[in-house]
Amino acid sequence: xxxxxxxxxxxxxxxxxxxxxxxxxxxxxxxxxxxxxxxxxxxxxxxxxxxxxxxxxxxxxxxxxxxxxxxxxxxxxxxxxxxxxxxxxxxxxxxxxxxxxxxxxxxxxxxxxxxxxxxxxxxxxxxxxxxxxxxxxxxxxxxxxxxxxxxxxxxxxxxxxxxxxxxxxxxxxxxxxxxxxxxxxxxxxxxxxxxxxxx
Amino acid sequence: xxxxxxxxxxxxxxxxxxxxxxxxxxxxxxxxxxxxxxxxxxxxxxxxxxxxxxxxxxxxxxxxxxxxxxxxxxxxxxxxxxxxxxxxxxxxxxxxxxxxxxxxxxxxxxxxxxxxxxxxxxxxxxxxxxxxxxxxxxxxxxxxxxxxxxxxxxxxxxxxxxxxxxxxxxxxxxxxxxxxxxxxxxxxxxxxxxxxxxx
Numbered sequence: 001x002x003x004x005x006x007x008x009x010x011x012x013x014x015x016x017x018x019x020x021x022x023x024x025x026x027x028x029x030x031x032x033x034x035x036x037x038x039x040x041x042x043x044x045x046x047x048x049x050x051x052x053x054x055x056x057x058x059x060x061x062x063x064x065x066x067x068x069x070x071x072x073x074x075x076x077x078x079x080x081x082x083x084x085x086x087x088x089x090x091x092x093x094x095x096x097x098x099x100x101x102x103x104x105x106x107x108x109x110x111x112x113x114x115x116x117x118x119x120x121x122x123x124x125x126x127x128x129x130x131x132x133x134x135x136x137x138x139x140x141x142x143x144x145x146x147x148x149x150x151x152x153x154x155x156x157x158x159x160x161x162x163x164x165x166x167x168x169x170x171x172x173x174x175x176x177x178x179x180x181x182x183x184x185x186x187x188x189x190x191x192x193x194x195x196x197x198x199x
Numbered sequence: 200x201x202x203x204x205x206x207x208x209x210x211x212x213x214x215x216x217x218x219x220x221x222x223x224x225x226x227x228x229x230x231x232x233x234x235x236x237x238x239x240x241x242x243x244x245x246x247x248x249x250x251x252x253x254x255x256x257x258x259x260x261x262x263x264x265x266x267x268x269x270x271x272x273x274x275x276x277x278x279x280x281x282x283x284x285x286x287x288x289x290x291x292x293x294x295x296x297x298x299x300x301x302x303x304x305x306x307x308x309x310x311x312x313x314x315x316x317x318x319x320x321x322x323x324x325x326x327x328x329x330x331x332x333x334x335x336x337x338x339x340x341x342x343x344x345x346x347x348x349x350x351x352x353x354x355x356x357x358x359x360x361x362x363x364x365x366x367x368x369x370x371x372x373x374x375x376x377x378x379x380x381x382x383x384x385x386x387x388x389x390x391x392x393x394x395x396x397x398x
Binding site: 004005006007008010011013014015017018019020021025027028029030031032033034036038040041042043044045046047048049050051052053054055064065066089090093 | 203204205206207209210212213214216217218219220224226227228229230231232233235237239240241242243244245246247248249250251252253254263264265288289292
C-alpha cells in the first residue's frame, strides 16, 4: 500500500477497527469519503463526536439517552407497573419496534458469565432491585436472549425478584412468525410445543 | 427506531450513506463506537477530516498525494521513461502492490462514457498529452480495466499517443494466476489463446 497517502492510511487503519470492516472495505470507504463532498466528511466526523458526547445512560433504566432520566422513563403515557428487562440497548430497540409494549425498561448491560468474570455486580442488577422496591412495579418481564447466558440470567433474576411479591414473566419461546416448521431447530420446536396455548 | 438517541440516529444516518453500509450495519457500527473509548471516536473523526484536508491530487500525474508533485513523480529511482495509465487511484495501488513496475503513473479519473456525458475533457487526458510531449517518456502502458469502457478508453488513447512516436502497450489479458481454466469465462480464455507466447 505504498501509494496510499499517510492521512488515508491512518483513516483506513481507524476504519478497519470497526467490527466487520476489513482493510479492503476500509480502503473502499476511505476512497468514497475522499470523493464525497467536504460537507459529508464534516457531518460524519461531527456525528461521531456528538454521539459520543451526548449519548449516556439513563440513571433510572440504563437505556441510552441524551436527557436523564430518559424519555421512556418520564413518559406519562407509559405504565410504571411493568418493567421489561433486556440485556443490551439494541434489545430495547427490538422490543420497541414490535410496538406492543407500553411499560418501561431496565437494561442490564450484559449477562451473567461467571467464566468471564461477569457476576451480578458487573450488571445493573442492584439498581433494578432498588427500582422494584419503590412500590409502583407489579410485573417484571424478563426479555434476556433465548440462549444459555440469557436463560441463566433470567433464572437468577426470577429468584431474586419473586420474593418481592412481584409477577415475573419470561418472553415466549416458539417458532418465529413466518418461519417454516421444517427448518426450525428441534429445541425451538420443543419449546413451542411446551408453550402451546388454547385456541 | 424510537429509542435511538437523536445523536445516534444522526450518526446512523450519516454512516448509512457509505457504500455497502445499510441501516442495520450502521446501527451496529454506531453502538460499537459508543462502546469504544472516547480516544477511538476522536481518532476516527480526526482521521476523516485530516484525510479530506490533506489528500489532494498530484498536479503532474493526478495520483492522490499530500505533497505536490507526489512522491512517485519526484522519486529519482523511478524511471520517467515509462508511464502507466490507470483509471482510478485504487488501480494505481493495485499496480504498485504487484511491485514489478518502476516507472511513473498517470491517473485518468474515469473512463470515456459518452452516454453518461464523460468525454475526453472530463478525464485527465490533456495533461497526459502535455507530459508526453516533454521528451522524457518513451513508453505508455495502458492499464485501464479490461471491460468495455476501459478498452474503449485505451483504444482512444492509443490513437492519440502513437502519432507522438511513442511506444504504446496494453496490459495482457489472460487467465488469472492460480485460476482454473474450467472456470474462466470464454472471453478471457479466448484472449489468453490470442496472447499466447513462446516458451
